[in-house]
Amino acid sequence: MPSKTKPRLSRGLLDMKFMQRTKVKVAKEDDDEQSRALYSNELNQKMLNSNSNYIIEPSYTICAGLIDGRLSFRGMNPELERLMELEQAEKQGNTRPEQPKEVNDQEMADAYYANQAPAVCKTMNKKFATKNEFNKRKSNNGNPKWQKKGQFKKPRADDDED
Amino acid sequence: MSANTSIIMPGERVTLVEDAAKNKRVILGPGLRRLDDKVVASKAGPLRHKEPNTFWVDNYQRRYVPARGDLIIGIVKARAGDLYRVDIGSADMASISYLAFEAATKKNRPDLNPGDLLYARVLNANADIEPELVCVNSNGKSGKLGVLQDGFFFKCSLNLGRLLLRESCPALAALTEELPYEIAVGVNGRIWVKAHSMRETVGLANAIMALEQAGYSEIEKICGNLNGVVQA
Secondary structure, three states: OHHHHOOOOOHHHHOOHHHHHHHHHHHHHHHHHHHHHHHOOOOOHHHHOOOOOEEEOOOHHHHHOOOOOEEEEOOOOHHHHHHHHHHHHHHHHHHOOOOOOOOOHHHHHHHHHHHOHHHHHHHHHHHHOOHHHHHHHHHHHOOHHHOOOOOOOOOOHHHHHO | OOOOOOEEOOOOEOHHHHHHOOOOOEEEOOOEEEEOOEEEEOOOEEEEEEOOOEEEEOOOOOOOOOOOOOEEEEEEEEEEOOEEEEEOOOOOOEEEEOOOOOOOOOOOOOOOOOOOEEEEEEEEOOOOOOOEEEOOOOOOOOOOOEEEOOOEEEEOOHHHHHHHHOOOOOHHHHHHHHOOEEEEEEOOOEEEEEEOOHHHHHHHHHHHHOOOOOOOOOHHHHHHHHHHHHHO
16 A cells, blocks of 8 residues: 555654644545545445436426516516516527627727827837937937037137137 | 326336437436436326426425425524524425525514515525525525515415426416416415405415316416406
């Protein structure tokens, strides 16, 4: 038997505080093994791995497909009749064909990309761009604020003389 | 549902079902039992079949055997701590927790007294423990379940209850033409009816009880005569 040869943790070790979770696991394994040993001579191979074509259903309600037995007719209990109507509508709703679309999928996608998606795309792109790319894009835009500041240039001598 | 009228007896092998089970899964309802690869009847009555693969025996019976999910009518018998004992016509008393009602809390208990009628669902049905009922659905709403006020209550066979609850049953529709009414049919063979006056209610109850011995085929004919029963 494999359980005989399997190394076991000593009781002293299992009682230690940090081994509590392992202790529970070991106890469960022991229990499982015991119950398996108990029933092993009652269970045969056929019981363990047979798959049957029969399903047992003890309820007449489900077998015969009976309806709910609480009913009201001709306005005797309006609240109940509303519930019955809702149920009926739900039952028919499952079989009703889908409503036709006013805007087809292609138009919807076009409108979406025209309005919303590119803006979001840009925002996210900006987040992942490097600083270098960022500066480059700004300079391409031609914004003078971001252009390199000109160095101070010494005035020529002849300018002064005028 | 096919009008299959082959009568089977307890202990009889049901080869019809065995043949069906050869190439597909089959649902065995009440009255049919599997013994290894044989199917044997455990009740006497007509074998019923519903497409695609459900079989059961529609035997005559007055004792209710609880099954999970059934909608039944029970009579409150006593209060036992957090539970109410409810008679549902089975071998054992059923129990219902006082929290199994809509908007019930520990502070706000439902007002139930011995003798009240409940339309409830069987939550738990096991041979070894007592059946448990609930008066709410999984969303905590009572829907159609709950206490039945006023009206008239009577017992009948389980078959009559099932007969009335078939989707294609003409009986309730035929009665609608006579008078406005409200009804609760439990699959445990208990029926509660309510109409505008006492006279109408009793007439209605008599009309339903007249269907007691009807089979699927005779029911149409009897429904034609229900008018007379209600008036009498």
